[in-house]
Amino acid sequence: MHDEIVFCKGGGCTAKLGPGILASVLEKLPKATTDSNLLVGFDSSDDAAVYQLTPDLAVVQTLDFFPPMVDDPYTFGQIAATNALSDIYAMGGEVKTALNIVCFPENMDLNVLGEIMLGGNEKVQEAGGVLVGGHSIADIDVKYGLSVMGIIHPDKIYRNNSCQEGDQLLLTKPLGVGIVCTAQRVGKSSNEAMDIAIRSMITLNKYAAEIIKRYQVHACTDVTGFGFLGHLQEMLGYDFGAEIDSLQVPHIPESLHYANEFFLTAAAQRNRNHVGNRVDFRHIPFAMEEVLFDPQTSGGLLVSLPPEDAKLALKEIQSLGLPCGLVGEVTRKDDKRIIVR
Structure with a gap:
């Protein structure tokens, strides 16, 4: 104060x-x-x-x-x-x-x-x-x-809405920052979780961007206030769907615990209200749903690129030291759903 x-x-x-x-x-x-x-x-x-x-x-x-x-x-x-x-x-x-x-x-x-x-x-x-x-x-x-x-x-130029069917989706930073910061404000976040959140938030996306420039990027955006699913919807538009593997989504581990304790934000609920009717959760715990809707401050890049390029880029980005992962695939579905397994 x-x-x-x-x-x-x-x-x-x-x-x-x-x-x-x-x-x-x-x-x-x-x-x-x-x-x-x-x-x-x-x-x-x-x-x-x-x-x-x-x-x-x-x-x-x-x-x-x-x-x-x-x-x-x-x-x-x-x-x-x-x-x-x-x-x-x-x-x-x-x-x-x-x-x-x-x-x-x-x-x-x-x-x-x-x-x-x-x-x-x-x-x-x-x-x-x-x-x-x-x-x-x-x-x-x-x-x-x-x-x-x-x-x-x-x-x-990397546009946010030019992904292609079959692309892999690469996320370069962990999710859960909003949930951890909410827990911190009421004195419930651990020092370890907050340290990960701060390190993520002060890491420039410059270094991941320099890596992906060596590959064939079809679309790119950064994950911020609209959460992973909100920004993914902007990337997919109404021409594509996506299948997301929740086990591969990088996140701050304690964010799941804090979500279960309902350290949530109004912004996350606005994100759920906006995009939730397009998302089909397949046996996903409530806490992971919240992590996927969680607004991120200074979040990572979400990149859509061909599978082989995605695997090579991931190996390089892992060397930057933050949790990252190949989180899913762009599909062309009749109903354009985002399926989270």
Whole structure:
């Protein structure tokens, strides 16, 4: 606590508006169809916008910010920046510049803000980018994030909805971060579980992205506030289904115990309400269902690629040290269901 203001009330990607609410608003906005240089906009719910400048160069643009989900300001800054930078990697891009986005109470210790921004700057530098400024406003609660600009070749964009039948699905980080952070807020999470969650949240997806660039990637997204199943649905669209092997899904082991103890988030239930009617759970424990709906903060990449490439990429990504796995297969089913076995 700083100056009687609670720093961590529960945030991260659990603070996102639900996917159903967001979709109902975005569908009313006019699509940007008049500019042929806009290669990726918001109409496909992709991770970032891509705008072509020359035949060989396009810019990738994204923005993300949220309230704290951990008590340490420096760690929060690292997590928020890592999360915002992730969208560039999910598109296949290279980070170049970033701008701070800050909401901060005027009567809170400014050293707290300094620690947040130092943590964020560390991750921008690790990404190979440059922090070039930002914008701040006075608010009753702390919020922090980045607007990030990257570059990419127009022919090498990873879209989130271009998977192919028979592809294997590779997940590069463990699930369960939201559940563990919820347990931590009420003093029920172990140090070991929280350490895994923090290590996952501050690990840049840069390193997994560098590996998958050597393989034939058909589609890619990062798993954040809409949970594994919500982002998988965006990847599949209405042309494909998927079969998921729950035994291969990487997760923080204690997250299953905490889910059984009902350390759940409202955001996870919004995710269930949005995508649950498309999911066919085959003898799956309640706790694993919750892990699959759990909103992730700074989650891993979900990559759709041919089976042989997927196996080779997995071996390389395992060397990064975080739980990862080949979690399922893209199918072409008549009813387009996501089957979880």
